[in-house]
Amino acid sequence: MKLDPRHLEILAAIVEAGGLTEGAALLGKSQPSVSRSVSLLEDRVGEPLFLPTRRPLQPTELGIALAQEGQRILDAGRRASQTVDTYRRGLAGAVRVAGTPIFMDGVISSVIAEFQAEYPSIRIDQSYGYPAELLSKISSETLDVAILPIRPADVSDEFEFRQILPGRNVIACRVGHPLARKKEVRLEDITKYSWIAPPANSPLFRDLRNTLDGIGVRDLKISFTGGSLSAVVNVLTGSDSLTVLPFSVVFMMQRQNTLTSLPIKIGDPDRHLGCIALRDRRMSASSNRFLGFVEQKFKMLDRLICKA
Amino acid sequence: MKLDPRHLEILAAIVEAGGLTEGAALLGKSQPSVSRSVSLLEDRVGEPLFLPTRRPLQPTELGIALAQEGQRILDAGRRASQTVDTYRRGLAGAVRVAGTPIFMDGVISSVIAEFQAEYPSIRIDQSYGYPAELLSKISSETLDVAILPIRPADVSDEFEFRQILPGRNVIACRVGHPLARKKEVRLEDITKYSWIAPPANSPLFRDLRNTLDGIGVRDLKISFTGGSLSAVVNVLTGSDSLTVLPFSVVFMMQRQNTLTSLPIKIGDPDRHLGCIALRDRRMSASSNRFLGFVEQKFKMLDRLICKA
DNA sequence: CAAGTTTCATAACGCAAAGTTATATAATTC
DNA sequence: GAATTATATAACTTTGCGTTATGAAACTTG
Numbered sequence A, B: 001m002k003l004d005p006r007h008l009e010i011l012a013a014i015v016e017a018g019g020l021t022e023g024a025a026l027l028g029k030s031q032p033s034v035s036r037s038v039s040l041l042e043d044r045v046g047e048p049l050f051l052p053t054r055r056p057l058q059p060t061e062l063g064i065a066l067a068q069e070g071q072r073i074l075d076a077g078r079r080a081s082q083t084v085d086t087y088r089r090g091l092a093g094a095v096r097v098a099g100t101p102i103f104m105d106g107v108i109s110s111v112i113a114e115f116q117a118e119y120p121s122i123r124i125d126q127s128y129g130y131p132a133e134l135l136s137k138i139s140s141e142t143l144d145v146a147i148l149p150i151r152p153a154d155v156s157d158e159f160e161f162r163q164i165l166p167g168r169n170v171i172a173c174r175v176g177h178p179l180a181r182k183k184e185v186r187l188e189d190i191t192k193y194s195w196i197a198p199p200a201n202s203p204l205f206r207d208l209r210n211t212l213d214g215i216g217v218r219d220l221k222i223s224f225t226g227g228s229l230s231a232v233v234n235v236l237t238g239s240d241s242l243t244v245l246p247f248s249v250v251f252m253m254q255r256q257n258t259l260t261s262l263p264i265k266i267g268d269p270d271r272h273l274g275c276i277a278l279r280d281r282r283m284s285a286s287s288n289r290f291l292g293f294v295e296q297k298f299k300m301l302d303r304l305i306c307k308a
Numbered sequence C: 001c002a003a004g005t006t007t008c009a010t011a012a013c014g015c016a017a018a019g020t021t022a023t024a025t026a027a028t029t030c
Numbered sequence D: 001g002a003a004t005t006a007t008a009t010a011a012c013t014t015t016g017c018g019t020t021a022t023g024a025a026a027c028t029t030g
Helices: A005-019 A020-027 A030-044 A063-089 A101-118 A131-139 A204-214 A229-237 A247-255 A285-307 B005-017 B020-027 B031-043 B060-086 B101-118 B131-139 B203-214 B229-237 B247-255 B285-307
Strands: A093-099 A121-126 A145-150 A159-165 A169-174 A195-196 A222-227 A243-246 A259-261 A272-278 B093-099 B122-128 B145-150 B160-163 B167-175 B196-197 B222-225 B243-246 B260-261 B272-278
Touching: A005 A020, A005 A030, A005 A063, A020 A030, A063 B005, A063 B060, A093 A101, A093 A131, A093 A285, A093 B060, A101 A121, A101 A131, A101 A145, A101 A229, A101 A243, A101 A247, A101 A285, A121 A285, A121 B131, A131 A145, A131 A159, A131 A272, A145 A285, A159 A285, A169 A204, A169 A229, A169 A247, A169 B167, A195 A204, A195 A229, A195 A243, A195 B260, A204 A243, A204 B247, A222 A229, A229 A243, A229 A259, A243 B247, A247 A259, A247 A285, A272 A285, B005 B020, B005 B031, B005 B060, B020 B167, B093 B101, B093 B131, B093 B285, B101 B122, B101 B145, B101 B243, B101 B247, B101 B285, B122 B285, B131 B145, B131 B160, B131 B203, B131 B272, B145 B285, B160 B285, B167 B203, B167 B229, B167 B247, B196 B203, B196 B229, B196 B243, B203 B243, B222 B229, B229 B243, B229 B260, B243 B247, B247 B260, B247 B285, B272 B285
Parallel strands: A093 A121, A093 A145, A195 A222, B093 B122, B093 B145, B196 B222
Antiparallel strands: A145 A272, A159 A272, A169 A243, A169 A259, B145 B272, B160 B272, B167 B243, B167 B260
16 A cells, blocks of 8 residues: 655654654644644554554554654655755756867866866766757757857857857967977978878868968978877877967967967967857756856966966 | 655656656556656756656656655655555564463463564563553553453453463472372371462462462461562472462473472362453554464463363 | 657646644643 | 643645546657
């Protein structure tokens, strides 16, 4: 026979508090209410749960046994409420975040690390992708936050775009590269070196083409293509190759004294780095918290970069 | 915020079963019913518990966390139902039983031992008392079963009396007592020995006086009075004293070759041994089970005694 | 990709029971 | 035995569960 878990909770409260009145107070209900609930429970159980006509109210053996289960139910309920509370306040949960590979690895991953240090109960599910698919995943709600370079005008009304860094690319090379010491680098200098190209379908690859077109470089030697940021970095540091990278990525690598940028001005892309999510806060509190955190960190990073 | 434990149960069932329809079946409810319950729960929680427009239905992080608590509630409920069931069938619980000291120690205690071997989950709370107080305790429901010698006519309608042995006393002495070897014992033989008397307020003490009056003994030497059965037995076996004991007690002691009875006929008391409980089965199933067990064991004992 | 099947959501309504306040009754205290 | 306190009962409102019927999605299949 199925018992109402609420009845067991009430029983537990009464047994713990030592009386109907106190139990009712404990539950925030009126005394007649719990009195009748106990009656109903006794009727269904078919056995007395309290010794009759004795005060202070004393539970029977069975009453004690059932109250114990009621206590577990109360505990589970309390844990559940607690869980809901932390989720609502965005202190627990999961955030599905994705972005373009180079930028994710070069900049975002360390921001995520800081975030997790502050909110250890929020799980981050990170993945990679290029703008078109990222937007579609946001749209189908299989992704909470996308971090990507995009033209603000290209963002449809469905999404909310928050810029975190202006688009700015540089030509990157290893620390100690022959060109890095020069005060000024000229066109003919860079044509002597071979180039590393990002994957052909990445925005960065388009930036590379545009950049080189812009400064008049027509035929370039591509010695390496594809690969992740760490592959690119390894090849760069192990050779005199050049490549185009977001300045923020190079900035982060400079701290580790691995990469640097050439003192040559190249055109900035018309895409800017930002976070994209569904409009109208249609996302979890933890995602919101993550978004806010990323914005804040990039404000600080932006200031650092401007000083540099 | 307090959540309805029934909602958490439903959530657990749905998550476990993998769908609303299957979850509803698992709970023995209709699909619309659980559908609405989930909606209500989601409203109160304020966060989605299932990913929208996806089938098979997939719970969110929060949904999984809450379902886990729901599972605990389900488990507690099942254990509670199970507990009620065993109590109702009299396979668990407690029986408060009391009786006159000599008879409890001499006969009932071994029956209780057998009972506990068969029903290990039933706890026996045993105590001692004389008839008047035993009846009042039964009346006030602080006692479930009394085992005592009483005149059937003295049992009021409030109680139910079940005779388990006819009243029959004997003069008891140690095995190897000088009188025990005789084929026939005469009055003048027993007057030579000193007597052990039970506590002055016990029914057995009245039996002792009546018996000795009946066979014409006027002045008797009382060498020991009071004490429990084991004290009486120790004194009896260590001396040539005599005393009056219920035959059933001596019968049990004979098995251990400690006591025996004299071959002299004495008048039987008008009280008979029996169990007393409240009329109309106003007691727990476990008490009923105990009563039935005692009756059955004494039917067997009665047959053994009659043969002897 | 259109048709069919499955699964979930919504609607409407009866009913069980939780909740309330007011009040009676029983236990305990003094 | 009177006063006090605790529990039970009464009368009534409101909430929400449970039902069947039906609509609307989403997956499956030919």
